[in-house]
Amino acid sequence: MGISSVGIGSGLDVQGIISKLVALEKSPLTTLEAKATIVQSKISAYGEIKSLMTTLSDAAGVLSRDSGWNAMTLSSSSSAVGATVTGIASASSFSVGVSQLAQSQSTVSGVVAANTDMSGTIAIQLGSWTTTPGVPPTPTAFTADPTKTEIKIVIPANTTSLAAVAAKINDAGAGVTATVISDASGDRLMIRSSSTGEVSGFKITAPTGAGLEADEPEASAGLKALTFDPENAATGTTMTQAAQNAKATINGVSVSSATNELKSVIPGVALQLTQVTTSDALVTVKADTATIKKNIQAFVDAYNAVNTLLGDATKYDDTAKTAGILQGDSATVGLQNMLRRMITSTSMGDTLTRLSDVGITMQQGGNLSIETLTTAQKALGRVDLDTALAGDLTVLKQLFAGTDGDATSKGIAVKIKTFASDLLALDGGITAKQDALDSEIERNDEEQDKVNNRATLLEARLTKTYSALDAKMATLTALSDYVTQQVAQWNKKD
Known part of the structure; x- marks a missing residue:
């Protein structure tokens, strides 16, 4: 296949002609792309509005619930x-x-000589001791806790390690903890009840005869020395601390x-x-008035953030001669007006019915400010938030969280919370607006695709047409050159 280029045959700038015609066909893209940029900016703005309204809803929710006032x-x-x-x-x-x-019972054994046989079976029962006060206390009578079962612990044969005995006791879950204490005189076993209280006392016995099962060997002399049952048997173990409430x-x-x-x-x-x-x-x-004041400040800050964003998005800047991205948007303007009406509305409070009654006033531009009054201003009967917090909190709570009356007379925070929750719901106004803008972007993308497709078809059609014209022009040019050559030859013969 030969190499060809449109325009060679005719000498015309065919590629330039086609490019200009295709560019003319694509000219609507400039408007569509500019419109898409604006819509994307609106989508971003509504995403920020949704975020700030969520913050406002949360702040209002805190003040509308009893828990926000019970701190x-x-x-x-x-x-x-x-x-x-x-x-x-x-x-x-x-x-x-x-x-x-309250304290737990604690016992400590005498010194256990090295290589002492400590095999056999011991039993631990929880309960309470009657003691004679002293240092250490003297236990006299034991009452078993009927809710606790006696736990038997079998120490294997050939056990001579006090640490091994302590491990077996700790693994048994008998309600006590065993620890080996070592000093210059040797090793001792300290046992402490796991819980405090007078019923957390314990006794440790060495069952014999019918008190043992077939696989439970009788305690060796070394193991018996670790038992604690002063009511019935004397051992080398003493009580160092009595369990008590x-x-x-x-x-x-x-x-x-x-x-x-x-x-x-x-x-x-x-x-x-x-x-x-x-x-x-x-x-x-x-x-906790400090926390309540902090919650009110958070509510004011959240409202101001929303109001500032809505104001900036809908205003016209005379100096810069630029309009906010949402200027003229009825949904945005309506949202701002509704919030301002609710924030300045009245509630069913007794003496406090408006935010201004506690020094929370609206400034130029719609933002709220929490005033701090001087002593002289307070002397004139004016009230600020600190004064209201120091007074009857139920009155201040009613201003924000009152639920009496119809929707228009409920507490300010209740109104804002209800309005914001409805607005942010899946079928709410903000979601509907975002869906509408998303649909507008989709339609814009479809229009851009149509323009690009038309331009592509036009380019293909023009290329084909001009290719055919170019080929025809090349043929005619060749014929013209031939005729001219023949005429020249004839003229030479003459």
Whole structure:
């Protein structure tokens, strides 16, 4: 196949002609691409609006729920008593005296000589001891805990390691922990109940006869020395600490607990006892106004972020002579107007019905500002947020979280939360707007494809036409050259 180029035969700039005609056919792309850029900018703007509205919805949600107003702070006058909030607590104060801390039982054996045979079977039963106070205390009578089963532990034959005995006890899950203590005199076995409280005491026995199963050998003398049953048998193991409950008084009322944390004595409050007190500690529960103020500030900031974005997107800049990407967009303008109406609306509060009643005012441009009043301004009867927080919180809560009345008279945060949730729903206004813009982009892409396809077909058609014309012109040129040559030859003969 020969090599050909359109235009060689005719001498015309055929490629240039075709390029210009195709470019003319593609000229609508400039408008379509510019429009697509604008729509993409609108999609980005609505994505940012959706994000900021989500933040506003979350901030309003905090203020519209009871949990947003029930936060409490606790303080104690003594390090001996700590306090934490565990649920819904009421503002109050109470005195706490600690006369006894909860503790577990602890025993320690005598020194165990090296290579002592400690094989056999021991049994551990949890319960409570009656003791005679002293250092160490003297146990006199044991009462088994009926909810706990006696645990038997078999120490294998030829066991001479105290550490091996401790490991067997720890693996048995008997409610105690065994530890080997070593000093200059030798090794001892310390056993401590795993829990605190008077019923966490234990005794350790060495069953014999009918008390043993066929696969349970009788304890060796070395193992028997580790038992603790002073009510019935004397051993070298002694009690170093008796299991006991914590004992305290709350406003003079005696309370007892198996642990050093009192969880259910005061609704919504847990007390942590760390020391015996010589004088009562004062524990104070009061509203956490700092957190509430922080939540209100977050709500104001979230609203201002949305309002600023909507304002910038819809305004016209006289200086730069440029319009915001969403100027004239009815959905955006409507959203901004609706938010402003709700934020300045009234609620069913008693003395506080508008945000301005607590010093939250709208500035030029629509943003909110939290005022801080001077003493002189307060003396004139004006109220700011700090004053409202220091007063009756139920009144301030009603302004934001009130649910009485119809939709127009509910709390400001309730209105905003309801509106934002509807707007952000799958069938809400923002989703509908985003879907409409996505559809516009799809149609634009389809129009661009149509223009490109028409241009491609036109280019192919023009190339074919001009190729045929070029070939014809080449033939005619050749014929013309031939005729001219023949005429020249004839003229020479003459």
